Amino acid sequence: MTGRPPPGRSERSTRRRHLTLAVAGILALSAPALTWPLMPDEAGFLLVARHWDPGPGTLYGPLWVDRPPVLIGTYRVADALLGSYGVRLVSALLAVAAVLAAHRLGTALGGARAAAWSTAVAVILLGWTTLATWAGKSESLGVPLVLVACWLAVESTRRTERWSGLATALAAGVAATLAVGMKQNLVGGVVFIAVLMTARLVRGVSPRRPAALLLGATVVGGALPLVVVLLWGARVGVSPQLLWDVLLGFRADAYAVISETESQANTARALRLVGLAVVTGIVPLLGWFVLRLVPALRRHPEVGLALLAVIAVDTAGVVLGGSYWDSYLQVFTPAAVLVVALLSTMPGSTGAVPRLVTVGMVVPLTVSLVTGATPSATQGTATGTTVGRAVQAAAAPDDTIVVMHGAPNVVHASGLSTPYRHLWSLPRRTLDPDLDELHAVLTGPDAPTWIVVVHAVSSWGLDEDGEVRRTIGSSYERHGTVCGIDVWVLRAEDRPPLPPSDCERPPSPRGDR
Template identity: 35%
Template sequence: MTSVLAHPVRPPDPTGLVPRRGAVALVAAVAALLWLPNLARPLSSDEGGFLLVASQWSPGTSLYGDYWVDRPPLLIAVFRLADLGGGLLALRVIGLLAVMVSVLLAGRIGSVAAPGVRRAPVLVAATAAVFVTTPLFGASEVDGELLAVPFVLASVLCTLEALQRPGWRWWAGAGATAMAAVLVKQSMADGFVLAGVAVLWLATHRRARDAVDAIAYVGLGAVACLGVALAWAAAHGTGPIGLWHAVVTFRAEAASVISAKSSPATSHRALALATSFLASGAIVVLLAAFLPRGHRPVTGPDLRVLATAVLGWEVIGIAFGGSYWLHYLLGLVPGLVLAASAVAAYRPARRRLLVAGLAYAAVAGIVSTAGLAVHDSTVPSDVSVSRYLAAHKAPGDTGVVGFGNPAILEAAGLDSPYPQLWSLPVRVLDPRLADFTRVIAGPHAPTWAVVNGTSLATWGVDASRAQPVFDREYRLVDVAGDYRVYHLR
């Protein structure tokens, strides 16, 4: 197979085809410094919940041990590693490594996508560095999107390499890393989308044999990765049928519930998400790549077509995520990396616009990071609740949060006898609080209960039967902001 990736024809660069590798490494180091303040931030709801789930993952009464969560097993395995390493700090170090690896992979993507363009690796690496660290993309916490980005970028790199070099290893690598990304965050199937577009190009340009080989080897890599993950999960008591419901069918059920019953807060978050995207400066990268003008390659798949396909999938993933949390925007990073690669390869007149956009985005990210530091200087009410519980708990005590923010329990060192740690699974799987009522009225009722608000009522939940039981079994002992802390009578 010969190279089919489109590149513009240009004379050799007398200063060298590829910049020093140290330049990309320096960009990765700067990205690490930009992300470093997050090491000291308090646990987010997702971070605390995933650590709590991972800490006890073994055969139990629910999907992951005694807890249920709509996430794939490789994500929980990463949090298990963090838990074994000590918890919060180890998790943040893993996040820091994810940032640095993403930047280094992006630099290599720039080198492969735009050979002969000396500054391409640095420009593309800088694109990843800016958007994988900015709080405007929710990059201040270690969530599924941040951990999946390196796997997606690895798959992108393997596909681009496969289009230039013969050999099955690149296609198999593309499939394995694309599957790994999905096993961290199920919506991040960008690697499969990119490989599919590349295969389609091969098939429509009289390279049917190459297309068949690519499909076979991508499939082989993906199946091998999936098989290992499912075997690992099964050994810990998490079966494939339960996983399918959690990561696929549950999401459809959740989308229906959100669409029918969500509070105005959901639409407000959607608006905030769009505003944050515009404020981040990411739109400049897209304008530089897709505004008319510049070289148009005549052979090989156009990087702009590849970027469009990947970005299209990423936008769909954000839209169907339903809850519109800020960290959804991290799913756009691989598409932005491809768009920046297209600028470096085809749009020399637009590179200054790209640099200007990245400079603005970096400043916006730094300002946002400073704003978070100011916000963190005041103790949040959920942190106050965690400290109260940690100070007053006795050995063997358990707790429950009604509903959501399991970081409170993780920080306080309390397990929960109720398997639902997040509010969305409660709204979908236990909307009448039948299971919750059985738990609080049963022999293993949680010692502590934390309620966000004055009652158990919230959108999508019918608390009419649970509330009288709760009032009978628990007494109020503390108030912190909107949170009320109760103790079993």
């Protein structure tokens, strides 16, 4: 990769205007999320962060989640500094960083024109409300770091000053590993760097010693966050084996549970995901890369090989994810940006192709923004928040709550603690498949005051012997229904009626502390 001549004053001015518009655009697309209720994952991560109490045998203490400490630590810091919605501000700032990285990638690989197209694609994909890019989900926090890691890796190979290149490579490694720290399958940055740096070393595109030093710098940078986590674990009593079991071992067990359970919902979500991949422009862009693979490899062989590896790994990650949520598609944003950066100015690639793809992405995005004040992803979330607030209004200060099965946003909105460690349905199905642990909680001294039945107790084949249902029927009485969801209270407790709730109107964030 050779350096390009410095741009003239007029070109620099144009680039600045484009970049300013892009940053303003992504911030404008992110801003409405500050008025939307917290999603279940956001609420759950926030609860885990607030009750974080690690020690021997437990990664997070009273609540269980299979996400890395980097993610929960981000939630804890954002909550302490900015409150419940702090993580959405962090997500917006990371989206800005991703847009800047996309611009720099385009500049490095194709010049000003490629920078304009790659920046546009980044804004569009990061602004798709359907993919929940605006939320503080694992993907929303990790994917921008993958894109930043890819840019820094490419940038490090272009630096002529050795120490500047090594520092940039080190930063690339850190960003790539931090992305994995947000969600385990966000390995795109690691894969891109590994293939890019190894290919440069093997092909001898630069003197062997500088190429080896760059590779070594990325390895050191990538190891730094891991070392910090391991040192933290040693300090609080969390062993490497426990980290492995929670973060990786559980995923294998959970995939087996998903595979063994017939689910029409999963099939429907998978088909929807394919349709979204086409509508958002991801499939057309990746298809364009496949069609132009040979000339792309001739022009930028190391980057082309690295991009090919990233696409393969990301596709496998989405397929193996099992649940096929819309947010899974966020993982393809770095690959889509790289495709445009690589191909938009190649000989034989006319401007019509990126224009057509970009327009095809902009139109559905615009329609989705104009036709609704909130994305469909918030509809179920709004209901859960409404139910939780209704319980909060009728609850005593020391009451506790358990939700059947999952929906951590109900727990968060209620303001109550929960004596049952599993906030999500998948860990419940994987680690407590017979609901023995849940039944012990319901019949023990810490039995919850409230039970909210968001999903039937027998969902996913749980409670086959009906023991949990019998316990609820004997120890609890139905206290009311909110938005079609049954709410139960301990028979021994006297609580006021649940207040009337407006289930048609999304709740404001005023009660989310």
